Amino acid sequence: MAYEVAAPKYVRLAQTIQGRIEDGTYPPGTRVPSENQLVQAFGMSRPTVVRALELLKRDGWLESRQGYGTIVRGRPEVVEQKDRxxxxxxxxxxxxxxxxxxxxxxxxxxxxxxxxxxxxxxxxxxxxxxxxxxxxxxxxxxxxxxxxxxxxxxxxxxxxxxxxxxxxxxxxxxxxxxxxxxxxxxxxxxxxxxxxxxxxxxxxxxxxxxxxxxxxxxxxxxxxxxxxxxxxxxxxxxxxxx
CATH class of the missing domain: 3.40.1410.10 (Chorismate lyase-like)
Structure with missing residues (x-):
């Protein structure tokens, strides 16, 4: 019997945040909402939010800046295939x-x-x-x-x-x-x-x-x-x- 397995919560959250970056809700150069704000907005645990943000940083959508928090970088100019x-x-x-x-x-x-x-x-x-x-x-x-x-x-x-x-x-x-x-x-x-x-x-x-x-x-x-x-x-x- 065919079935689908849902993606983990942190992956789904990362996809949602990525979508908001792409549609301009979170413009490049601005700060993303704080961890507390994301926990409240999406009703997810802090570890889930942290993992989602780390995934987006790894893939080049976000970056951490000392004294500023987490900043939106926008879509990477060239997204190379990750799974080498x-x-x-x-x-x-x-x-x-x-x-x-x-x-x-x-x-x-x-x-x-x-x-x-x-x-x-x-x-x-x-x-x-x-x-x-x-x-x-x-x-x-x-x-x-x-x-x-x-x-x-x-x-x-x-x-x-x-x-x-x-x-x-x-x-x-x-x-x-x-x-x-x-x-x-x-x-x-x-x-x-x-x-x-x-x-x-x-x-x-x-x-x-x-x-x-x-x-x-x-x-x-x-x-x-x-x-x-x-x-x-x-x-x-x-x-x-x-």
Missing amino acids: RGREALERDESRASGRLVEVGEVPVPVRVASALGLPKRAKVLMRRFLVEADGEPVELVSSYFPAGLVEGTELESSEALSGSVREHMEARKKVRFDHVTERVSARLPGSGEAELLGLPDGVPVLSVLVIACDASGQALQVSDVLLPADRQELEDTYRLS
Whole structure:
């Protein structure tokens, strides 16, 4: 049975404030209402209001100015696509990132990953699984897969968090060079272990971003399956028409 999952309250509030910026209700250069005023106006809790404002600041609609409060910047001139999950997966410093390494070990290669790596279906690969957290809550589960030939001579098999990014580590240890990334987005229901790590109730789907990182020849060096709870995501891209 098809169904829709409502966006979180803070996302809906951010969308409302963004709409008021676009229609001129909150003109660029002016202060947005205070947190107290927004709490009263929308009947939402202070944490919800704070998260909505932080989201708008992150995306470039608002900015904080010392002594002035939160100021409207207006629509960013160019809104680049935010969800560069591939770059984040490659460049995340496990030792500094908000989250934890939850699993490292040799596993049978998943079918989609085998195809991307050019491996037979029953091959074994190394998997590093990292749970990304924000404000103490799980927001993203990243399972990265590496062919055996690229694991030897690295610390990828270590159960300790890597210092520095996987990309830096592999380029230094294996003398490879990452050149480009392909991302394939699909939706599916998570496995029981995935749902438990992400704190998802039964029946809530995830967005799966399959990140294929290649060298200049097109050879895949690493494949990451980035799982995002579908009830907490909104994908948006703004681009110019020629």
